[in-house]
Structures are given as structure tokens and as C-alpha cells.
Amino acid sequence: MLQVWLRGQHSPLLVWQGGSQTWQSYADWQQLREAVSEQSVCLYFPSQHVQQLPTDLTPAQLKQLGEAGKQYLFEEISLIPAEQLSVREIHNGPSNQPLTAPLYAIGRNDIAAWLHSAQLGNFSIVALLPDFLLLPVPVDGIGQQLNLYQDRQTTLIRQSEGQGMAVSYLPLVIERLPHLSEICVMAPVDTGHGSASDSHGDGSDNTDAVAASLVAIKNSLSAQASADLILTPLAVSPTPVTAPERHPLNFYAKPSSLKLSPYLKVTMMVAVAALVFQLSADALQWYHYKQATAATKQAMAAQYQAWFPEERLSAKNTIQLSLQPKLATSNAADSPHTALLNRIAPLIKQSSLTAQALEMDPNTLSFTVIGDNRDSLDKFASTLSAQGIEASLGRVTNSEQDKVAGQVTIAVMPPVT
Known part of the structure; x- marks a missing residue:
């Protein structure tokens, strides 16, 4: 995996050389692709893109x-909308203790830009x-000493394991650290060459660079701050971290x-619940339909057996197929039941009665008539008898809406052959 350092937006890329422990400069990703064959990259981006937020939260x-x-x-x-930030934290203590370092955040648009730039060179970050x-x-300890790196592209400080930043004006930062007593100054790695070359010069060049940095820092500080601070050259160069993929x-x-938004998750849960409810309702409706179908078949079979007691209903044929020849024969012969109904229907209408619940047996025809009072039912029975129809009025009961209902039974005479 390549360790690439991007110090500024338009600065050259510095690539860590593990064998020589040095940084090598490349103009851009395309030039780097021509020089190396690795695909995966760990990118150290400019710290000025990072926003820091001290917090007492655990x-x-x-x-x-x-x-x-x-x-x-x-x-x-933040000037960037909060929902577009990517936030990280670093903490090495117990989970119930406040953070020892601030929260860090960068914009997701910056991340996308760096990923896109690397992809142009066929690299994968x-x-x-x-x-x-x-x-x-x-x-x-924290606050007493900091390490400083400074070159023409960037100025960086590090105060502890989880604290560091890019600095735009060093004296202002030093004034905000009252307990600071020592600044360790590192030599810059940039030699000013734009081509791919070893970014370190010889030892004398490093010494001169550190000395120049010390003089520049002292000149930028006030007389009191310059007198209180110890400026120490640090004979190490910036070094990549171990296992960057697992770093906090x-x-x-x-x-x-x-990745679903919470709103979409809730919407999908509601939709699934509605679908389950609908399927349950359909299953229950289907169950009741099957029960009703079975009950109807039983009632139809019982009625068929009552009409034709000497015949058994075939399970292979439907009721319609079983009844059709019999109904055709009955209609052709003009059965006595039909003839009797044709005689009774005008009499029912003439008496202003209502007939319902018709039942037909081979020898009888019975139905319920509803009238305004008992006298109307008696007159109807007398009218049937006067027409030569053997009829009897059964038990009379009260019906709805102040009416009475009675059961009329009529004897059916077999046809004369």
C-alpha cells in the first residue's frame, strides 16, 4: 500500500519510500501511476480541511x-451543512471518561474529491x-511540548496522541497555549524540486533548514514568548502511521x-405491515369462503336427497348436471307442483298477501303467507278450499311491523295417467 502525502490543494504528492525511509515527490497522480504499480493508497490529506470540536462527552x-x-x-x-460532515473521534481511556481529544470532522465533498482524483490515476484509496x-x-505531557513541521506548503503541529492541527499563524497558537515550554522543530522534506526525486538533501541541507526554521519562529514571536520557549531541533522526519486502515x-x-435513510426504513416497515395485514385478511376471507362453499354443498345435497330420496347424488357430477334432466322432464310433463303454483299465485296477489319460504315435497307444497291480521289468512285458506285446493292453515304467529304469518300446507294431487 502506497503512503501518499498531499500537503495542499495544488502541492506535489509525496510518496513514502519504506526502504530508504524518505519521501519522494511526484507532480500528480498520473506521474505517480507511471512510476509505481500498486493500486491501494493511504492518503494523508491537508489538516486545514479538518474541523475540531472540544467536548466533555464520553x-x-x-x-x-x-x-x-x-x-x-x-x-x-461549521460552514458545511451538518448532514454532509463525516465525524471521527479518538479515545484511549475508559468509555465512561470524557474524550481526551476533540471531535474531528471533514466534509464529504472533500472526501469525494480526493477519491475522484486518485481514481483518475487508477488508484484506490x-x-x-x-x-x-x-x-x-x-x-x-499535553500542553508542555509540541512538535512542529513547517515548509512552503503547510505548517503542522502535534500536541499529543490525538491532538494536532494545521496552523495558519503560529504566534496566535502559541499564545493560546500558556503552559507550552518547548517546541520541537522538524526539518522540512520539500527540496523545491518538481520532478520525482529524493525529497531529502544531504545532512547539511537538513541542518540549514532547521536552523532557518528556528530563526523564523523566534522572529515571529514576541520578546517575552521567545525568551520563555525552548526551541529544539528534532532529527526525525514525518513518518506514516502503522496500520492506517484501523486508525480511529x-x-x-x-x-x-x-444504506437506507430512517424515513425510508419506517416507510418500508409500514408497507410490509400493511402487506401482511392484507394477506391475513385475504386468507381469513378465503377460509370463510371455503366454509360457506362446503356448507352450501351439504345443503344442496340434502335438498337433492329430499327431492329424490331413491337416488344418490354423484360426487363426480354437479348439482346442475344432476338436476337438469329431471327439471327438463318435469317441465315437459308440466308437473303438478308447477300447475298448482300457477293457480295459487293469482289468489295470493288478490288477497294482498306476501308468500315466502316455499318448500316442495313429492306430495305436499308448503309456504308462509304474511298478512295484516288473522282474518286475512283465514279468508285466503277459505279461498283456496273454494277453488278445490286441499289446503290447511297451520300455526299463526306475529311477524314484524304488526303483521301475522301463517304456514299454509297444500296437498299435491298426482297427475292422472
């Missing part, structure tokens, strides 16, 4: 906030780290196959 509390909650902690200090992590961790401040996130 890792457990930040976990409860979730990604969205941590993003909106930056809402008041697998880790994105702020470049202040290239500086060694100070030996003394790795801002590269592997693209997931599917």
Missing part, C-alpha cells in the same frame, strides 16, 4: 447520539488520515451495498 454518550447526533454538534461552527498524524507524538481518524468508509 464515548458512551457519543455512541448514544449516533452519527447524526455527532454531526449536529458541529452545526454552530483505502485510508484517509489528516496529515498531522505524520508528526511524532511529543514526549512530555481514518475518514474513509467502505461503500455499503445499500
Whole structure:
């Protein structure tokens, strides 16, 4: 995996050479592609893109906030919309202790731009780290010592394992660190050559660069600050971190196959619940339909058996197929039941009665008549008898809407052959 350092937006790319422990400069990704064959890259991006937010929250509390909650902690200090930030934290202590380092955030548009630039050179970025992590961790406690790197492209400081930043005006930063007693100054790695070459000169060049940096820093500080601070040359160069992919401040996130918003998740859950409810309702309706169908078949078979007691209903034929020849024969012979009904129907209408619940047996015809009172039913029975129809009025009961109902049974005379 290539370790690439991008110090500024238009600065050359510095690539770490593990064998010689030096940085080598390349003009752009295309030139780097011509020189190397590796595909995966760890990119150290400019720390000036990083936003910092000191917080007293513990890792457990930040976990409860979730990604969205941590993003909106930056809402008041960030010019980038909170939902477009990628937030990271670093903490080595217990989860119930406040963070020892601030929260870090960068815009996702910056991440996309760096990924796109690397893809133009056919490189695949697998880790994105702020470049202040290239500086060694100070030996003394927090606030007493810091390591400083400065060249024509950037100025970086590192105060502890999880604290560092890019600096635009060093005296202002020093004034905000009242307990600072020592600044360890590192030699710049940029020699000013634009071609791919070893970015380190010989030892005398490094010594001159550090001395020039010390003089520049002293001149920029006030007389009091310059007298109180110890400026120490640091004989090490910026070095890549070990296992950058697992570093807490790795801002590269592997693209997931599917990431749903909370709103879409709730919508899908509601849709699934509605679908399950609809399927359950359809299944229940189908169950009741099957029960009704079975009950109807049983009732039809019982009625068929009552009409034709000497015949058994075939399970292979439908009721319609079984009844059709009999109905055709009955109609052709003008059955006595039909003839009797034709005689009774005008009499029912003439008596202003209502007939219902017709039942036919081989020897009888019975139905229920509904009238206004008992006398109307008696008169109807008398009318039937006067017409030569053997009829009897059964039990009379009260019906709805102040009416009475009675059961009329009529004897059916067999046809004369």
C-alpha cells in the first residue's frame, strides 16, 4: 500500500519510500501511476480541511447520539451543512471518561474529491488520515511540548496522541497555549524540486533548514514568548502511521451495498405491515369462503336427497348436471307442483298477501303467507278450499311491523295417467 502525502490543494504528492525511509515527490497522480504499480493508497490529506470540536462527552454518550447526533454538534461552527460532515473521534481511556481529544470532522465533498482524483490515476484509496498524524507524538505531557513541521506548503503541529492541527499563524497558537515550554522543530522534506526525486538533501541541507526554521519562529514571536520557549531541533522526519486502515481518524468508509435513510426504513416497515395485514385478511376471507362453499354443498345435497330420496347424488357430477334432466322432464310433463303454483299465485296477489319460504315435497307444497291480521289468512285458506285446493292453515304467529304469518300446507294431487 502506497503512503501518499498531499500537503495542499495544488502541492506535489509525496510518496513514502519504506526502504530508504524518505519521501519522494511526484507532480500528480498520473506521474505517480507511471512510476509505481500498486493500486491501494493511504492518503494523508491537508489538516486545514479538518474541523475540531472540544467536548466533555464520553464515548458512551457519543455512541448514544449516533452519527447524526455527532454531526449536529458541529452545526454552530461549521460552514458545511451538518448532514454532509463525516465525524471521527479518538479515545484511549475508559468509555465512561470524557474524550481526551476533540471531535474531528471533514466534509464529504472533500472526501469525494480526493477519491475522484486518485481514481483518475487508477488508484484506490483505502485510508484517509489528516496529515498531522505524520508528526511524532511529543514526549512530555499535553500542553508542555509540541512538535512542529513547517515548509512552503503547510505548517503542522502535534500536541499529543490525538491532538494536532494545521496552523495558519503560529504566534496566535502559541499564545493560546500558556503552559507550552518547548517546541520541537522538524526539518522540512520539500527540496523545491518538481520532478520525482529524493525529497531529502544531504545532512547539511537538513541542518540549514532547521536552523532557518528556528530563526523564523523566534522572529515571529514576541520578546517575552521567545525568551520563555525552548526551541529544539528534532532529527526525525514525518513518518506514516502503522496500520492506517484501523486508525480511529481514518475518514474513509467502505461503500455499503445499500444504506437506507430512517424515513425510508419506517416507510418500508409500514408497507410490509400493511402487506401482511392484507394477506391475513385475504386468507381469513378465503377460509370463510371455503366454509360457506362446503356448507352450501351439504345443503344442496340434502335438498337433492329430499327431492329424490331413491337416488344418490354423484360426487363426480354437479348439482346442475344432476338436476337438469329431471327439471327438463318435469317441465315437459308440466308437473303438478308447477300447475298448482300457477293457480295459487293469482289468489295470493288478490288477497294482498306476501308468500315466502316455499318448500316442495313429492306430495305436499308448503309456504308462509304474511298478512295484516288473522282474518286475512283465514279468508285466503277459505279461498283456496273454494277453488278445490286441499289446503290447511297451520300455526299463526306475529311477524314484524304488526303483521301475522301463517304456514299454509297444500296437498299435491298426482297427475292422472
